Amino acid sequence: MPQSRSIASTEPAGLLADLDACFAEQDSLCRSLEELADSLPERLNTLGAVLLVGRLSALLRRAHHLEETQVFPILASAPVRMHGDLRPILNRLRAEHTENEDYALDLEDTLAEYWARPVARADAERLGYLLRGLFISLRRHVAQDRDWVRPLLRELGAP
Numbered sequence: 001m002p003q004s005r006s007i008a009s010t011e012p013a014g015l016l017a018d019l020d021a022c023f024a025e026q027d028s029l030c031r032s033l034e035e036l037a038d039s040l041p042e043r044l045n046t047l048g049a050v051l052l053v054g055r056l057s058a059l060l061r062r063a064h065h066l067e068e069t070q071v072f073p074i075l076a077s078a079p080v081r082m083h084g085d086l087r088p089i090l091n092r093l094r095a096e097h098t099e100n101e102d103y104a105l106d107l108e109d110t111l112a113e114y115w116a117r118p119v120a121r122a123d124a125e126r127l128g129y130l131l132r133g134l135f136i137s138l139r140r141h142v143a144q145d146r147d148w149v150r151p152l153l154r155e156l157g158a159p
């Protein structure tokens with residue numbers, strides 16, 4: 001039975017394939033975050049939410065590490081006369097990584113509070129706000145990675 005590729009794989013299959021695996025995992029987790037937000041407040045599976053956000057934080061750290069240590073150095077080596085100075089764009093993408101990781105940690109804390117205390121309307125509203133803010137921001141970032149980072153990486157000859 002064929003198994004889906006994961007960035008945790010140790011088999012060398014190429015940077016583009018690893019990147020695609022990251023995108024697919026982030027897409028899937030964004031769908032789950034959206035379902036979670038839609039389930040508030042009555043149908044929320046709090047333990048499932050805590051586990052999901054824990055997976056998300058781990059995935060973001062792995063995906064960002066891959067991009068920042070393997071992808072960005074290749075992009076930074078692109079000839080300036082052909083592509084312009086890419087450093088400001090790469091710095092912005094790094095900043096977005098940090099923001100999304102911080103957002104995920106904030107969400108973890110809020111979920112822990114939500115779990116520990118009786119459900120209050122204000123908790124559900126804050127949680128819904130954080131969930132939507134995270135998956136919207138993450139989808140926007142992944143779209144940029146797909147539309148700009150990946151094609152340029154391919155153009156520059158990444159495996």
Ligand SMILES: [Fe+2]
Pocket residue numbers: 064067093097141145
């Ligand atoms: Fe990224």
